[in-house]
Amino acid sequence: MRVRAPELRGRRWLNTGGEDLSLAQLRGKIVLLDFWTFCCVNCLHVLDELRPLEERFADVLVTVGVHSPKFVHEADPAAVEAAVERYAVHHPVLDDPDLATWDAYAARAWPTLVVIDPRGYVVGQLAGEGHAHGLGVLIEQLVATHGADGTLHRGDGPYVAPPEPDTALRFPGKVIALPGGTFLVSDTAHHQLVELDADLVTERRRIGSGERGLLDGPDPRFSEPQGLVALPADVAAEAGYDVVVADSVNHALRGLRLADGNVTTVAGTGEQLRERIEVGTPGTELSTPWDVAWWDGRVVVAMAGSHQLWSFDPRTGVATVLAGTTNEGLRDGAPGEAFFAQPSGLAVDGAGALWVADSETSAVRSVVAAPLVGAAVSTAVGQGLFDFGFRDGAAPAEALLQHPLGVAVLPDGSIAIADTYNGAVRRYAPESREVTTLARDLHEPSDVLVEGPDLIVVESAAHRLVRVPIPAGARVDAGAHRVRxxxxxxxxxVLDLTISFTPPTGQHLDDRFGDPTSLTVAASPPELLQDGAGTAPGLARSLRLADPVAGGPAEGVLQVSVAAAACDHDGEDGEAGIFAACHRYQQDWGIPVRLVPGAPAELVLDLRAV
Known part of the structure; x- marks a missing residue:
């Protein structure tokens, strides 16, 4: 049965020249709805995946971003507008802070993609990333069908480019100190690195052409560079470069030689890692490296796109998974068992512990190389994927953050936190396990650097760096939040959980070497799920949920993560040959649930790839 697409309703439209859009106005076009939120790295991957499709089908396809916020800060109108510019979104965007259109389309996950045909009917709904091939096939089919019957209208879409901004820095990301008293900052939206004098304003030089791309040499190209780390002098001499740059959208690490500004690609191919790689395994492809730090004789990489930590040895050029399973979540333990969620900031303390700003769980984690007791990965601040707020106090039980992106070690050994979506710098004291607030009213601080009695704060949304004196701190309690x-x-x-997955045209599930699927189920609180938790192959599982009548929780969040591998048909009888390319499809859901007798005992989640 064909379903008429619900109308698009929200607070306002962006990138339309001030005009409101309706589906009636878009009749005759193929419409692709992209439900996204700007905290979500998977959503950012989809923005990049859609660019070639938008260019290829420019005269028949209209992409509409539906911004459906997870965090409170993401509902701020100015923050949405800034994010649309920051991530170079070149299509109309519906600002949907109350999730009206999200609910109308029964979206369950970020990102979700919906395809509407020229007659206004929904013809496809996909969750997660990696669907560019399947979308291309579907759009081609719609062009052929509706072009033949005269219902396809070609021509320009409703996108209207906003005015070009003019600031020296544009959404800077990270900063490090250089020898001689200058500072190197990643000018992320300008796709450059900038060396600044001690006044944090005067420019010594810019590195990079300013054009988005992946090009080595004395006039290099970057694509949204983020983290920076200076190598020890002896390592730099051996490697032939001084600074490692996390070039996030290029999925690469770049090596910068300070003497002449020459840049080389030292890890990554420019293509995003799509397969699951376990701890201890080397890899050639990376996935959105966001920050880098020198720890335990190597560069550690906060691999935001795969929810892992990696290590990189500049002397050998080898990159290896250090910790994390690729499952998105908050779980402590051994490196091969721990869950991270978009790690985005790194710092090393005097005792040799690695501190991690784990942004999507609004958490700060710590990692020790060889613990005498306890877990290698542990949580200092943070409660889970869907719990956040602005509250000082004991951690982790009471204190709350909101999507932190940076950490630094203060002179007394405590941890300064760039609490990005709270617009604050927070302090975590390991000895007392208390969180306090050092500074407020900042504009999306994305990094902090200690310089004597001051903090240098990258105030990303204000396009500047500022000095903030390190104060004693003051207690804050602005409330707790959960995802709305x-x-x-x-x-x-008993609950029957099923993941619906159809490989794209030209691909199939290849089970020659075992089941190519993996399903992970967990819950918050854990007592919500009495049976069926854990990771195992398959796309279906029988779970047992708690009984509120017997004293179990009445509501919570069911966390589901699925991965499936599909291979191209290039063998005999449509099977995958020895050299067939295989593709990984993955999605995480955090589903708020309420346990009600007589409600459905079946849950179907969609990971369709066509």
Whole structure:
């Protein structure tokens, strides 16, 4: 049965020249709705995946971004507008802070893609990233069908480019100190690096052409560079470069030689890693490296795109998974068992511990190389994927952050936190396990650097660096929050969970070497799920949910992560040959649920790739 697409309703439209859009106005075009939120690295991957499709089908396809916020800060109108510019979104965007259109399309995950045909009917709904091939096939089919029957209208779409901004820096990301008293900052939206004098304003030089791209040499190109780390002098001499740059959208590490500004690609191919790689395994492709730090004789990489930490040896050029399973979440333990969620900031303390700003769980984690007791990965601040706020106090039980992107070690050994979506710098004291607030009213601080009695703060959304004196701190309690989404009513007891997955045209699930799927299920609170937790192959599982009548929790969040590998048909009888390319599809869901007797005992989640 064909379903008429619900109307698009929200607070306002961006990138339309001030005009409101309706589906009636878009009739005759193929419409692609992209439900996204700007904290989500998977959503940022999809923005990049869609660019070639938008160019290829420019006269028949209209992409509409539906911004559906997860965090409170992401509902701020100015923050949405800044994000649309920051990530070079060149299509209309509907600002949907109350999730009205999200609910109308029954979206469950960020990102979700919906395809609407020229007659206004929904013809496809996909969750997660990696769907560019399948979307291209579907759009081609729609062009052929509706071009033949005269319902396809060619021509320009409704996108209107906003005015070009003019600031010296544009959404700077990270900063490090250089010998001689200058500072190197990643000028992220300008796709450059900038060396600044001690006044944090005067420019010594710019490195990079300013054009988005992946090009080595004395006039290099970057694509949204983020983290920076200066190598020890002896390592730099051996490697032939001085600074490692996390070139996030290029999925690469770049080596910068300070003497002449020459840049080389030292890890990564420019293509995003799509397969699951386990701890201890080397890899040639990376996935959105966001920050870098020197730790335990190597460069550590906060690999935001795969929810892992990697290590990179500049002497050998080898990159290896250090910790994390690729499952998105908050779980402590051994490196091969721990879950991270978009790690985005790194710092090393005097005792040799690595501190991690784990942004999507609004958490600060610590990693020790060889613990005598306890877990290698542990949580200092943070409660889970869907709990955040602005609250000082004991950690992790009471204190709350909101999407932190940076950490630094203060002179007394405590940790300064760039609490990005709270517009604050926070302090975590390991000895007392207390969180306090050092500074407020900042504009999306994305990094902090200690310089004597001051902090240098990268105030990303204000396009500048500022000095903030390190104060004693003051207690803050601006409240706790949970992600605002409609709850799904489910029946207590046995629940049949099914993941619907259809490989794209020209691909199939290849089971010659075992089941190519993996399903992970967890819950918050853990007592919500009495049976069926853990990771195992398959796309279906029988779970047992708690019974509120018997004293179990009545609501919570069901966390589901699925991965599936599909291979191209290039062998006999349509099977995958020895050299067939295989593709990984992955999605994480955090589904708010309420346990109600008589409610459905079945949950179907969609990972369709066509």
């Amino acid at each position: 989404r409609s709850r799904t009513d489910l029946s207590p007891g």
